[in-house]
Amino acid sequence: MNADEVLAVYRDLDAEGIPVWIDGGWCVDALLGRQTREHADLDIAVAREHARRLKELFARWGYVPRPRQDMTDWSYVVATGGGSAVDVHVFEYDDQGRNTYGIEYPHGALTGTGVIAGQEVRCVRAEWMFRFKTAYPPKDKDLEDVRALGQAYGFEIPATHRQ
Numbered sequence: 306m307n308a309d310e311v312l313a314v315y316r317d318l319d320a321e322g323i324p325v326w327i328d329g330g331w332c333v334d335a336l337l338g339r340q341t342r343e344h345a346d347l348d349i350a351v352a353r354e355h356a357r358r359l360k361e362l363f364a365r366w367g368y369v370p371r372p373r374q375d376m377t378d379w380s381y382v383v384a385t386g387g388g389s390a391v392d393v394h395v396f397e398y399d400d401q402g403r404n405t406y407g408i409e410y411p412h413g414a415l416t417g418t419g420v421i422a423g424q425e426v427r428c429v430r431a432e433w434m435f436r437f438k439t440a441y442p443p444k445d446k447d448l449e450d451v452r453a454l455g456q457a458y459g460f461e462i463p464a465t466h467r468q
Contacts, residue, residue, distance in 0.1 A: 306331075306347050308340060308422040310389050314347060315426055317366070323359055325349040326415045327428040328394060333438070333450040335419025335428045337457055342446060346382065346390035350415055350429070353379075353397035353406050363391070379407030435460045443468075 311331055318325050327335050329348030334340045351359050356378075368383035370376070371390060379395035394408040402412035410429075417430035429437070435454045438447055443466050455462045 306344055306389050311344075311347050311421055312424050312426075314349075314391060315421075315424075318359065318362065321358070321362055323351065323355045323362070324427060325351050325359075326417075327419065327421070327426050328434075329392065330446065330450065331421065332417075332419065332428045332434050333454060335421050335426050336417065336431050336434060337453055338420045340421075341453055342449065346384075346392050348392040348394065350394045350396055350408065350410060353395050356393075356395045359393065431458050432460070439463050439466055 311327075315325065315327070326349065327347070328350050329346070330342065330344045331347055334344075363383045367385050368389075368391065371382040371384045373382060376382070380393070382390055382392050384390040395406070396404060396408045396410050397406035398412060399405045404410065404412075411433065414429055414433035415427070417428045417434070419426055419428045428434075431454060435451065435458065438451050438454065443451065448466055448468055451462055451466045454460060
């Protein structure tokens with residue numbers, strides 16, 4: 306997905322009263338304030354209270370579920386016939402900030418802001434994005450993301466991601 310498509314999804318959902326947080330590769334780029342690579346999809350986090358409406362809107366906008374083996378009600382992909390894909394991560398916190406449903410974003414992880422093509426967006430905080438990106442065996446794109454975040458924010462890159 307390109308930056309214009311990302312911002313269209315972000316703005317359209319915002320206009321419908323559905324706040325989302327940018328995650329994944331686009332989050333890295335938002336935190337850096339510039340696009341560093343191509344992105345096959347857009348990862349977003351959305352609160353469970355908005356999940357049903359989000360699905361309805363994506364269906365109305367021509368997005369259909371893209372089946373995959375690990376698909377759940379809280380983690381799924383929708384895509385258009387034109388190739389735009391959104392990886393949806395649903396979460397819920399209780400009154401104490403504990404995760405009670407879906408993707409287990411640590412409390413406070415969804416308090417970041419970044420910039421995509423001049424537009425400020427909500428996203429995963431830099432330190433949490435770095436932790437997420439270093440929590441699994443890296444692909445080449447992950448190594449690039451980790452290096453860029455480490456350089457921009459002064460994070461120490463673990464040995465597993467220094468290749």
